[in-house]
Amino acid sequence: MSARPPDTAAADGLSRPVTIVVLCWNRWALTRRCLDSLRENTDLERAEVLVVDNGSTDETPQGLAGYPWVRSIRNDANLGFVRGNNVGIAAAPPGADVVLLNNDVLVEQSDWLARLQECALSAPDVGVVGCRLTMPDGRLLHAGTYVLPDTLWGQQIGSGETEVGQYAADRTVEGVVFACAYLRRELLASIGGLSEDFESYFEDTDYCLRARGAGFRTVCCGGVTLVHDEHGSTSDDPSFFDGLFHRSRKVFEKKWKRSLEERYTRSLSWQSILNFPTGYAMSSRELLKGLDAEGVRTAYSYVYGPGSPFPPLEPQDSGDYLLNVIAGRRDHDGLGVVYAQGDVFERCRGRRRVGYTMLEVDGFPREWVRQANLMDEVWVPSRFNREGLLSCGVRRPVHVLPLGVDVDHFHPGIRSVANPRGDFVFLSNFEWGERKSPELLLTAFNRTFRAKDPVLLLCKVINRDPGIRVRDLVSRLRLSPSGGRIAFLHNRELPYHQLGVLYRSADCYVSAGRGEGWDMPLMEAMACGLPSIATDWGAHTEFVHDGISWPLRVKGTIPAVAKCPYYAGFSWAEPDPDHLSHLLRHVFENREEAAAKGRAAAAEMRERWTWRHAARRIVERVESVLAG
Amino acid sequence: MSASAEANGPGEPLRDLRRRLLLLARLLPVEHLRLLDADLDELEAETGASDFVLGLSDSVDLSASDVETALREVWARTQAE
Numbered sequence: 001m002s003a004r005p006p007d008t009a010a011a012d013g014l015s016r017p018v019t020i021v022v023l024c025w026n027r028w029a030l031t032r033r034c035l036d037s038l039r040e041n042t043d044l045e046r047a048e049v050l051v052v053d054n055g056s057t058d059e060t061p062q063g064l065a066g067y068p069w070v071r072s073i074r075n076d077a078n079l080g081f082v083r084g085n086n087v088g089i090a091a092a093p094p095g096a097d098v099v100l101l102n103n104d105v106l107v108e109q110s111d112w113l114a115r116l117q118e119c120a121l122s123a124p125d126v127g128v129v130g131c132r133l134t135m136p137d138g139r140l141l142h143a144g145t146y147v148l149p150d151t152l153w154g155q156q157i158g159s160g161e162t163e164v165g166q167y168a169a170d171r172t173v174e175g176v177v178f179a180c181a182y183l184r185r186e187l188l189a190s191i192g193g194l195s196e197d198f199e200s201y202f203e204d205t206d207y208c209l210r211a212r213g214a215g216f217r218t219v220c221c222g223g224v225t226l227v228h229d230e231h232g233s234t235s236d237d238p239s240f241f242d243g244l245f246h247r248s249r250k251v252f253e254k255k256w257k258r259s260l261e262e263r264y265t266r267s268l269s270w271q272s273i274l275n276f277p278t279g280y281a282m283s284s285r286e287l288l289k290g291l292d293a294e295g296v297r298t299a300y301s302y303v304y305g306p307g308s309p310f311p312p313l314e315p316q317d318s319g320d321y322l323l324n325v326i327a328g329r330r331d332h333d334g335l336g337v338v339y340a341q342g343d344v345f346e347r348c349r350g351r352r353r354v355g356y357t358m359l360e361v362d363g364f365p366r367e368w369v370r371q372a373n374l375m376d377e378v379w380v381p382s383r384f385n386r387e388g389l390l391s392c393g394v395r396r397p398v399h400v401l402p403l404g405v406d407v408d409h410f411h412p413g414i415r416s417v418a419n420p421r422g423d424f425v426f427l428s429n430f431e432w433g434e435r436k437s438p439e440l441l442l443t444a445f446n447r448t449f450r451a452k453d454p455v456l457l458l459c460k461v462i463n464r465d466p467g468i469r470v471r472d473l474v475s476r477l478r479l480s481p482s483g484g485r486i487a488f489l490h491n492r493e494l495p496y497h498q499l500g501v502l503y504r505s506a507d508c509y510v511s512a513g514r515g516e517g518w519d520m521p522l523m524e525a526m527a528c529g530l531p532s533i534a535t536d537w538g539a540h541t542e543f544v545h546d547g548i549s550w551p552l553r554v555k556g557t558i559p560a561v562a563k564c565p566y567y568a569g570f571s572w573a574e575p576d577p578d579h580l581s582h583l584l585r586h587v588f589e590n591r592e593e594a595a596a597k598g599r600a601a602a603a604e605m606r607e608r609w610t611w612r613h614a615a616r617r618i619v620e621r622v623e624s625v626l627a628g
Numbered sequence: 629m630s631a632s633a634e635a636n637g638p639g640e641p642l643r644d645l646r647r648r649l650l651l652l653a654r655l656l657p658v659e660h661l662r663l664l665d666a667d668l669d670e671l672e673a674e675t676g677a678s679d680f681v682l683g684l685s686d687s688v689d690l691s692a693s694d695v696e697t698a699l700r701e702v703w704a705r706t707q708a709e
Contacts, residue, residue, distance in 0.1 A: 162694065277690075417699040421707055442680075456706055464688045471684045479680050487706050488683040492698050493690040501695040 021088030127216025130176025144173030290615030342368025449484030
């Protein structure tokens with residue numbers, strides 16, 4: 001049974017003809033479901049569907065006879081995934097691009113093909129385009145792949161995460177799974193079809209690496225999401241799968257291990273914290289991922305533990321494959337970076353030693369300064385901290401290397417959960433303590449609004465200190481029942497990849513604390529496109545300005561009185577409560593201006609402040625250190 | 629919320645009680661009257677604050693939750709107020 005191959009693309013649609021190759025071997029029910037979804041969601045005036053039947057012995061041949069709009073080719077035997085797909089690629093018209101589509105994929109998005117093609121033709125060096133894949137239960141399955149030379153075990157980016165709209169941008173990735181892969185004709189002309197060194201497995205990563213060798217990028221198209229109901233044709237027979245998988249892995253190792261290793265052009269020993277819920281740990285994780293993407297081979301070791309200011313041993317599992325591999329690498333004695341509080345700098349190992357730290361007040365403790373002076377150089381994320389170190393007597397070079405934000409999980413397209421009352425929601429996300437001045441925010445909000453106003457302050461609050469009773473502290477504020485309404489999300493441990501939903505469910509972010517070493521939640525909120533009000537003092541002034549936020553005036557600085565011993569003798573800001581009240585009211589009454597600031601903030605975060613930007617700045621510095 | 633509804637807020641029974649007690653307490657010495665007044669102030673503030681501490685607990689343990697679930701709980705709570 002054969003349908004007419006497309007020789008020209010429709011004038012109003014695809015700019016090139018496309019052949020969609022669906023390989024199948026038995027399991028007609030899956031193939032039928034895939035074809036039905038294609039028929040429902042693809043303009044077949046613009047593309048042809050070509051089913052390659054790998055010698056099915058079930059009702060597939062008879063079933064296909066009922067699909068006259070499908071062109072089909074029947075192989076006499078099961079040629080395997082690679083050769084079967086190559087039959088389809090070879091049968092595509094010479095001017096057509098090719099989409100390889102597994103028969104266990106469901107297409108539920110009507111513009112999927114046009115978007116894939118748009119992405120493929122967006123630049124001459126795009127060769128392969130994959131897409132987001134979700135599991136049937138709605139969780140994310142795939143947003144690209146990577147493989148490390150250490151293990152040669154391909155990993156799917158984002159797999160298992162709750163779907164919140166993450167990875168929505170088109171991103172250059174190392175590879176994509178070929179459950180859905182758009183192959184541009186220029187690439188096919190350059191490197192041909194899939195490598196028949198493989199029967200099944202690793203052929204997709206191999207193809208993407210070959211494409212890169214030929215000067216073509218692989219892109220994961222964030223605007224297309226298909227459902228992959230993984231039913232590999234080898235999944236019924238585990239021993240067959242194992243044999244096939246391991247044979248392919250050996251072939252892959254022989255072909256690619258060395259070149260994967262050669263992608264690392266620099267190395268460093270990263271001594272920090274990863275697997276505790278702290279700001280250093282969270283940013284450490286992202287910096288390591290960014291450095292890996294920038295070609296830096298990092299080896300991680302825990303810098304705290306017994307004998308340090310933070311004695312607990314670190315849990316082994318980071319929950320992230322890449323980080324676990326990095327943590328398992330052997331340390332080396334070249335460049336060592338301690339990314340932690342300054343009182344563990346002297347634990348730094350390496351021929352060249354760097355201390356990377358931050359603090360929320362205007363100076364640094366004497367012990368931190370002493371240890372900083374043992375380093376070859378010191379890094380801080382902000383000029384605010386650089387001034388603090390120098391004013392306290394650090395004599396080593398101090399460089400400003402700002403942190404970043406994850407724009408794959410924090411962006412304006414992340415899903416929101418709207419509040420049914422339609423309240424305008426101010427959000428603040430903080431750990432309860434003197435530094436965050438919660439009493440200032442709560443009382444200012446409460447007196448600025450009336451209970452009947454359609455506005456709410458939502459505070460996501462963490463308190464791990466048994467000496468602090470947040471309920472009592474809030475009660476003592478004597479907030480007026482007829483004033484602005486306030487709600488709390490207290491001591492909730494929310495998955496980091498979902499936090500964007502929290503921000504997107506609010507209308508304005510407020511960070512009215514007395515001092516910040518960076519203020520990651522503020523940056524995340526801004527990346528999500530929220531307008532923000534932020535104290536105009538501290539490290540975050542590195543990325544906050546009045547074009548993208550409302551700086552909150554400070555009345556001056558006051559002694560930093562808090563439980564934290566590192567603050568003793570230093571100062572922090574005293575935010576102006578009247579100005580906070582004014583800004584809260586202004587944002588509430590000027591929604592369009594607020595939305596515009598939010599959009600500008602998101603754009604600036606994306607363009608200047610991602611973790612890749614942060615990693616690149618570190619790489620530049622690493623090169624200088626090693627050269628010096 | 630209408631003005632009358634606002635007038636019948638959670639602090640209203642307490643304010644009624646205060647009016648009646650102060651009426652009865654006219655015979656008390658002035659210093660006792662002041663003490664009673666201060667106690668009632670304290671009680672009123674705490675009663676009013678009870679609206680604000682919904683969702684707060686004295687526990688320092690974290691409880692794991694989906695963001696969406698957590699938000700729906702908050703919205704339901706604020707809708708019920």
